[in-house]
Amino acid sequence: MTDLLLRNGRIMDPANGLDGPGDILVRNGRIEAVGHGIPAPDGCLLVDVTGRWVTPGLVDLHVHLREPGEEYKETIASGTRAAAAGGFTAVAAMPNTLPPNDSAAVTRFILERARDAGNARVHPVAAITKGRAGKELSEFDDLLRAGAAAFSDDGSPVRDAGLMRIALEYARGLDALIISHAEEPALSEGGCVNEGRISTLLGLKGIPWAAEDIAVFRDVALAELTGARLHVAHVSTRGAVEIIRRAKGRGARVSAETAPHYFSLTEEAVLGFDTRAKMNPPLRTEEDRQAIIEGLTDGTLDVIATDHAPHSSLEKDVEFPLAANGIIGLETAFPLSLALVRAGRLDPADLVRLLSTTPAQILGIPGGALRPGDRADIAVFDPERPFEVTPENLFSASHNTPFLGTTLTGRAVLTLVGGRIVHNLLGTGGRTESP
Ligand SMILES: [Zn+2]
Incomplete structure (x- = not known):
């Protein structure tokens, strides 16, 4: 070397x-x-x-590397190469792979592949429930020993509040981090854009802000009830920012992230049925966008994560309601975040904190600083x-x-x-x- x-x-x-x-x-x-x-x-x-x-290498709390199972979209090697190109030296890989990462074997496989590729450090996030099916908790102990960095059923919420409570209690005993994909499926099911003017205009079923706010409120309440550490993924609504702000004011052990698309774009981006702007949670209104920026400015939102979600044209070049959710983000996160600095909304130091220092702290990994x-x-x-x-x-x-x-x-x-x-x-x- x-x-x-x-x-x-x-x-x-x-x-x-x-x-x-x-x-x-x-x-x-x-x-x-x-x-x-x-x-x-x-x-x-x-x-x-x-x-x-x-700067210290950027740390992304939320990526989908698609391996094992969907290597035609991305591999651990290509995804970490994209991370390196974006300035990220560590990424947390979500468990919605095929098979899902609910076992020590899959966790170890991901770590081995990442080591072989050598482009960035990968911290596997293991599933909260077996098969991400929301029925039975996965083996937290085994998964932590194998190298899991946190737990999440990301891609889906844990529907059962009672099970989420048990997961948080269990995590608290192990000082493990639970990452919430906050979505109330009874309100979001079948929706493919934000519910409002644009969904009406396009004749598409909408996902209301309340689907996110209710779920964030539930998981924040459960974190306070159990005393566990909770991290809220991909915050996109004004209401969710307010709920997290109030919880932090009470001293809850809650952190939260948003993604660059939520402060760079609004629901208008899907006009023309552009599936490249289809994601979950969906792009929201200008009012939400401003609230997200406000949340980053006042520290309510701790982290900018990408929710890097690669898909091939097979999933995207189809009718809007059928198209897969998600966009890639590792290589565009820095310039999109830098735009907030140029606009005078964030200081350069905030940017480094949001993209490196704080995500490293939340994940409990080395990095996020430049110390001898x-x-x-x-x-x-x-x-x-x-x-x-x-x-x-x-x-x-x-x-x-x-x-x-x-x-x-x-x-x-x-x-x-x-x-x-x-x-x-x-x-x-x-x-x-x-x-
Ligand atoms: Zn998610």
Whole structure:
């Protein structure tokens, strides 16, 4: 492994109060020094990162890597390569694979595949219930021992409130994290867009905001009842933000994420029956979008996660109601989040906190900071670099994103995992990849 010196970047590490020009020396896979005018040791690769942001590697609490079972959409190798291209050095992989990750064997398989690929660290999220069927709890103990980082039935809610309560009690005893896919199916079933003006206009069955708010309220109440840690996935409504804000005010052990599409787009994006903008929860109204941004600004929402959900044209090039939910997000998350900084809604330090520091803390994994001695999981971004979102420029095996054909601003130009170069657009040393 080559040692390297990142010279003259904007070092951004809110965990240590750093935001200013400096150098980082990486040796033997770890951060050896952070400071000014660090001399380059012999044989060290010198990388000039003037004008670039140097941050802890981003941490994504919510991705779907599709392996095992749907490798034609994405593999652990291609999904983690997309992560590296987005500046992510660690991702939490949701369990709705085929078979679902409800066993130590599947958890270990995912970890082995991730190690073989070597592009990013993968933290498997195991299913709360066996087969994600909502009937019987999976073996939390076994799964934690095999390397599961958290539990979720993501893709589906746990319908039975009594079972969710038991899951939270069990998780509390193990200090494990439960991630809630908050959806009341009695209200959402058959829906494919936000219920309101657009659903009426298009003649599509809607999913009301109440389907999310009720479920968030239920799971937050159960977290308070049991004292367990709860993380609410993909918050999309104004009401959910308010419920979480109030719960935090009472001291509940609740954290929450939203995804870039919920603060970048509204339900208008599905006009023309564009299945690339179909997801669950659906894109909401401008009022919801503003409430999501407000939630990020005041700390109600702790994390920006991508909910990276690759699908092939088989699932997307079909009639709107039949199309699969979800969009890819690993490679567009940084530029879309950066747009909030440009708009004056977030500080650059908030961005690093939301995309790296806090998700690492919630998951209880190393990373999210740039301390000497830490393993060198580092991302370097060019905040001015245009990123044309085309199939050729994406590393994900799927291209289902409503941002396809647009040009975003800001891109990861160098990503290191344990000091190894896993993504490099600088054309300097190491393994250089196109584009
Ligand atoms: Zn979900």
